[in-house]
């Protein structure tokens with residue numbers, strides 16, 4: 170048993186408060202650092218944190234137990250091995266890797282080895298869908314893992330990675346670039362152009378471009394910025410949503426690595442436009458390995474007067490930002506849950522209205538945009554509205570960055586215009602013989618061959634860019650099950666339709682699998698799915714039955730009539 | 737007689753305000769969207785604009801105010817909105833983002849509306 174010295178814990182907490190602040194919004198970063206020190210969050214540590222921040226210990230435990238990257242109660246292994254269980258990694262042969270990891274370590278998933286070296290866990294999408302199966306060991310990422318490689322990884326861990334053939338970070342595969350990815354701008358170029366314009370001119374050009382948010386919901390960026398700009402407040406915020414939790418999405422990971430200066434230009438332009446002085450990048454816990462690089466970039470920008478006071482000589486324009494880590498909760502990509510998380514609470518979505526543009530971080534006017542949206546905004550300011558909107562459709566302007574994975578010859582990142590048909594896209598990626606395509610990730614829709622003529626655009630099939638291709642041999646029932654397992658786990662539990670409805674749908678799929686589900690009951694489940702869509706509080710619940718419903722509709726004959734297993 | 741342009745997509749509100757204003761001797765022009773409002777502004781050159789915020793888009797009134805001030809710095813704009821109640825939004829006059837001369841929450845009492853209008857018209 171580890172003996173923990175309260176006084177020492179307190180000293181550590183005080184040090185962390187100096188770094189992260191004295192208020193509740195410091196709770197997550199403080200817990201994250203303490204977990205690094207102790208390997209988990211012992212009760213004593215949580216109690217002392219509560220005491221120090223002036224909140225009840227139950228609140229701290231409530232927060233810690235909400236997020237999957239916090240470990241309470243018992244110590245984790247020195248190496249926490251997380252295997253991605255998203256459908257793309259499944260299609261790439263995850264099951265073998267899982268078995269081999271269990272064989273090597275002699276434990277099951279969810280367990281820790283007796284010597285305290287290894288904990289084995291499943292995790293949701295690691296953002297390596299084009300290179301699956303993916304494994305995360307603490308903050309080291311491994312791609313294209315097979316059974317043999319799995320055993321090598323374990324061997325490397327045992328040697329504390331003193332000698333390892335694996336690169337620490339796997340680069341992304343950009344298969345097709347267009348005007349956005351080939352922008353050719355240097356750090357600060359877009360910001361310089363913006364500071365020569367008035368705030369309303371910036372909004373006008375973004376409005377003219379027709380830019381809609383790239384995070385999935387497609388809300389017009391100009392309206393968001395205009396409303397936040399008009400809102401009253403001396404402490405406005407700009408937040409970059411780098412939570413990228415939607416299964417099958419990995420483009421933000423690449424954009425953050427390769428175009429971070431354009432992202433930061435976009436955020437700083439946003440700050441100038443709405444009148445914000447502070448900002449955050451909310452980076453998902455799974456991308457911890459990126460934090461150092463991002464922080465170095467921020468330092469460089471401070472040194473070059475692209476962040477800080479009187480930016481680029483503009484009197485009175487000050488802006489700086491921090492990187493805050495998520496803690497393994499898909500729901501924290503939803504903008505109001507993200508704000509709750511930044512404020513040090515469980516990631517439970519708020520009612521809207523009021524919207525973040527008026528009542529965002531700590532009640533202040535806040536804009537939250539996706540990584541790609543900030544890049545597009547920055548580029549539009551320099552290159553003009555027409556440069557952007559010459560591509561795309563009437564209602565969905567511009568090029569979009571897609572994350573494409575699954576059964577196709579060339580998975581990877583593609584820049585393609587909105588309005589492209591599913592068939593054209595499949596041809597592009599070498600997935601012509603697909604039987605179905607999941608568009609928009611777990612929360613999106615499963616499109617069958619009969620609908621491959623449809624277009625990817627907000628007015629037809631909307632998407633934040635996740636495309637998963639299913640080949641002819643895919644068992645669609647397993648696909649539906651995979652997505653529903655995801656939602657059952659990721660539901661925040663706040664509202665009943667989502668919390669209690671999704672397990673029922675999942676149970677129904679298990680009954681189908683075992684040949685125990687009647688068509689009458691399946692129809693009841695469809696009605697339940699529709700109820701979840703309309704009665705849930707936030708976008709997670711509202712979209713959680715989409716995959717289930719579209720698969721049941723499109724592949725009914727395939728999922729019915731399974732042979733019951735013999736006892 | 738002063739000409740007032742009402743730009744608002746709420747027909748009930750418009751008809752109530754129209755009665756109040758005409759019975760007090762104003763000439764009233766009505767537009768139900770910001771596009772229509774801009775066209776009527778150009779055509780009929782009103783002396784004052786009564787402007788709503790949320791119409792087709794939630795920020796139409798703000799955008800229209802910016803565009804109006806580009807055309808005429810002197811025509812006063814009185815913004816009338818229930819955006820506070822609908823969207824919880826709290827905003828302020830701001831020469832760039834909300835370039836209006838005054839604003840009031842809906843619903844508004846007729847005597848207060850008249851008082852504001854007369855003040856903006858310099859009466």
Ligand SMILES: Cc1cc2nc3c(=O)[nH]c(=O)nc-3n(C[C@H](O)[C@H](O)[C@H](O)COP(=O)(O)O)c2cc1C
Nearest residue numbers: 382383384412413414502503504538539542708709
């Ligand atoms: C369950 C859920 C998860 C989401 N995850 C993300 C995410 O990972 N990244 C993102 O940019 N937006 C995500 N969103 C959308 C955000 O709520 C929000 O609309 C977006 O950040 C706004 O930025 P945009 O207008 O630039 O797209 C999610 C929404 C829901 C309902």
